Amino acid sequence: MLDGIRIIEVEGLGPGPFAGMMLADLGAEVIVVHRASGPAAGMPPQPVIDRGKASIALDLKDAGDVAVFQALLATADGLIEGFRPGVMEKLGLGPEDCQAIRPALVYGRMTGWGQAGPLAQTAGHDLTYAAMSGAAFYAGQAGTPPFPPPTLLGDVGGGALYLVIGMLTGLMRARDTGQGCVVDAAIVDGSAHMMNLLMTLRQSGQFGDGRGGNLLDGPHWSRSYACADGRFISVQCLEPHFYALFLDRMGLGDDPAFQAQHDRAAWPELTRRLQALFVTRSRDDWAALFLGSDACVAPVLSPAEAAAHPMTRPRGTWVDAHGALQAAAAPRFDGQPPTRPRPAPVRDADGDRLRAELGLPPRRPAP
Numbered sequence: 001m002l003d004g005i006r007i008i009e010v011e012g013l014g015p016g017p018f019a020g021m022m023l024a025d026l027g028a029e030v031i032v033v034h035r036a037s038g039p040a041a042g043m044p045p046q047p048v049i050d051r052g053k054a055s056i057a058l059d060l061k062d063a064g065d066v067a068v069f070q071a072l073l074a075t076a077d078g079l080i081e082g083f084r085p086g087v088m089e090k091l092g093l094g095p096e097d098c099q100a101i102r103p104a105l106v107y108g109r110m111t112g113w114g115q116a117g118p119l120a121q122t123a124g125h126d127l128t129y130a131a132m133s134g135a136a137f138y139a140g141q142a143g144t145p146p147f148p149p150p151t152l153l154g155d156v157g158g159g160a161l162y163l164v165i166g167m168l169t170g171l172m173r174a175r176d177t178g179q180g181c182v183v184d185a186a187i188v189d190g191s192a193h194m195m196n197l198l199m200t201l202r203q204s205g206q207f208g209d210g211r212g213g214n215l216l217d218g219p220h221w222s223r224s225y226a227c228a229d230g231r232f233i234s235v236q237c238l239e240p241h242f243y244a245l246f247l248d249r250m251g252l253g254d255d256p257a258f259q260a261q262h263d264r265a266a267w268p269e270l271t272r273r274l275q276a277l278f279v280t281r282s283r284d285d286w287a288a289l290f291l292g293s294d295a296c297v298a299p300v301l302s303p304a305e306a307a308a309h310p311m312t313r314p315r316g317t318w319v320d321a322h323g324a325l326q327a328a329a330a331p332r333f334d335g336q337p338p339t340r341p342r343p344a345p346v347r348d349a350d351g352d353r354l355r356a357e358l359g360l361p362p363r364r365p366a367p
Contacts, residue, residue: 001333002028005171007078008069009053010060011035014126014151015159015187016082016110017049022164023078024052025329025339031076031354033058033069034347048326050344056355057348057363060091064364069093071358073101077174078167082110085120095182105180106170110163114186126154126187133158135191138198141223142212158191213264220270221246221261224300231283232300235274246295250277303327 005028009020017032024030032050036059039045056072058065073079079098081088088094095107112129113119119132130136130153131146139148148154166183174180201207206215216222216236221243224234237246243261247253257273260266278286283299290297291311301309303325307318319328321341329339352362 001336002026005029005078006031006076007080007167008033008072008076010079010081010083010088012082012110013043013046014082015155015163015185016080016108017046018156018160019108019110019163019167020053020080021049021051022160023167024342027339029054031056031072031350032345033060033072035059036062036065036348038347047322047344048324048341051322051326052342053345054350054354055345055347056351060093066092068355068358068360070101071360072354073098073105075358076102076105077171078106078108080108080110080163080167085109085111085115099180103180104174104178106167106174106183107180108163108167108170108183108185110159110185110187112159112187114189115184124187126151126159128154129158129187130154130191133188133192133195135195138207138211138214138217140211141217142210146211153194154187154191157194158189159185159187162190162193213267218264219261219267220274223271225275225278227278227283227286228280229282229284233278233283233286234298234300235296237296242294242296245293246290246297249289249293249295249297250274 002023005023007020007023007028007030009016009030009032011017011032011034020030020032030053032053032055034055034057036057056068058069060066060069089097098107099105109115111120112124113122124132127136127148127150130139130148135153135158136146136148139146139153163183163185166185170181170183198207201215208214212218216238220235222236222238224232227233235246237243240261244253247255247258252258257266258270286297287299299305303318306312307320307325312318316328316338319326319341322343326341328341332338348363355362
């Protein structure tokens with residue numbers, strides 16, 4: 001779908017490379033500018049989120065390598081960088097510098113706190129930004145410390161996906177006007193923005209300022225339960241007709257205590273009763289009981305279990321490719337088969353090819 005789009009990604013960690021992976025999955029040519037000196041200290045290999053990309057190794061403090069980077073920019077539609085504010089400017093590669101070379105360039109900046117503000121130069125991680133944005137507040141039951149799923153809420157949801165949206169929006173405008181833009185994607189902004197659906201519930205009185213007593217985080221019919229084998233089953237039968245199906249399968253359809261679905265005062269006791277019931281059978285026994293029903297009950301699967309499950313395997317949501325379990329490209333498009341993940345490049349594997357394309361000599365051999 002993005003065939004013909006070239007994105008330059010400056011090597012980084014987390015949400016920036018994830019955004020590059022998504023654009024590569026969608027057909028863009030994504031070229032990672034890897035550090036010529038090798039990975040930074042503590043930087044692990046990224047074989048999954050580097051999949052489908054090309055690699056060139058450059059030292060952006062070396063004038064010759066900067067000239068190669070600038071030549072690449074002249075052929076690019078977009079750039080992704082994830083440094084702290086001001087770092088690219090110090091290298092002479094800030095937005096103004098790069099758009100002087102390529103006016104239509106969409107310059108994507110991925111940070112935790114944004115390009116300006118009192119915390120702009122402060123370090124943080126996924127949970128740091130989600131906590132400060134308000135997005136981590138409801139992650140857990142009352143009396144337990146909030147802890148959202150690692151990377152999903154901040155780095156991926158609030159960070160990478162919003163950067164991709166910004167890049168695609170900028171590319172659309174550049175296509176029509178020839179004018180590039182700067183995308184300021186901050187994890188704190190994106191993770192806060194994802195709260196707006198919940199804010200709608202809050203405005204209607206269905207969510208309050210506490211955890212564990214609201215429409216989706218308090219009821220006995222919206223949580224996960226431990227089973228006899230130590231694994232878990234999830235229940236979220238919000239609508240009355242789904243709730244009725246749930247009660248029927250559980251043998252509770254005639255129990256008067258369960259009839260008032262939205263009686264908040266009854267939720268704690270009904271939760272305790274379901275806890276005692278679910279722990280009598282294994283997760284897979286419960287899953288088999290509800291299989292194919294609209295009761296909105298499902299086993300809590302690990303990624304490996306999800307890949308092998310007969311209900312999800314035919315779609316190929318998870319694949320084992322290039323020695324790693326990974327999720328297939330998403331979303332999908334009519335008339336096009338799902339894209340099988342392509343391998344991640346070896347560092348600088350495409351350096352000489354790209355230099356030749358740009359009319360430049362091969363990399364100088366190390367002294």
